Amino acid sequence: MKIGELAKRSGLSAHTIRYYEKIGLLPGADRDQSGHRDYDASILIWIEFLGRLKTTGMPISQMLRYAALRKLGPESDGQRQRLLEEHRDVVRAHVTELRACLEVLDAKIAGYASSSEKQDGKHNDGP
Amino acid sequence: MKIGELAKRSGLSAHTIRYYEKIGLLPGADRDQSGHRDYDASILIWIEFLGRLKTTGMPISQMLRYAALRKLGPESDGQRQRLLEEHRDVVRAHVTELRACLEVLDAKIAGYASSSEKQDGKHNDGP
């Protein structure tokens, strides 16, 4: 698969795929006879996993650490496990924070809703 | 309260407070006789709310829209309500996404844990 198709299938742009390769997030791709990158479909699994890490707010620097450990093979399993566990804890904490924020938002929205419903001219002076 | 104390109490830096004022996220502060900003404690409530919006990933551009509506007074209640409702939906969707990612992370971590526990030399070749 060439970079254009991988772009389509992964949702990343070809530019981004080259950028990820340049910084080490994606392994250097095989090349065909004309020097074009030629990808194996298995790269999609890795890209999808990177997407999960990205969605959960992991910075590229940390993804790079994970990618580097992966290159070391099974010896680095323990370190990778720890890295993911730490990240999971961060994500869990973030979800908890978001839920608290959602409650604040709900309350705020309810305030707007009730003041419009009652049409009592009560000002909503808070934030 | 001067900017330094507000910085301490809000958790923002004085630089950031001036920046927020410059872009319109904070109202222009009153000044004391020597031209220094002099804040009322009520600003802390607004800053805290901005923090919630920020935590939930709202871009500054959208916070500015909300801040601008707020300046219009109660006439804009409906628009502010809609803005917050839309944002709430985005945040809810994001939480759902994060929970799906957490499941993937958990599965991955469990994979590492089981392969180290069994010491079966089984490689973890996935992402």
Add this chain to the structure above:
DNA sequence: TGTTGACTTAGAGTGTGCTCGAACACCTAA
């Protein structure tokens, strides 16, 4: 055979959200 379209590289540019520096003003305590 020429043109189209996808690819290549290196490097510059962009958007977001701060963060810092320089140079100066002002109050307070020693």
Add this chain to the structure above:
DNA sequence: TTAGGTGTTCGAGCACACTCTAAGTCAACA
């Protein structure tokens, strides 16, 4: 009265994660 601490403005600089440009190569098709 002088030193320190806190404040002021304006503008530059930075970190992150892309995103785009320019100039060129290559294979396939009309």
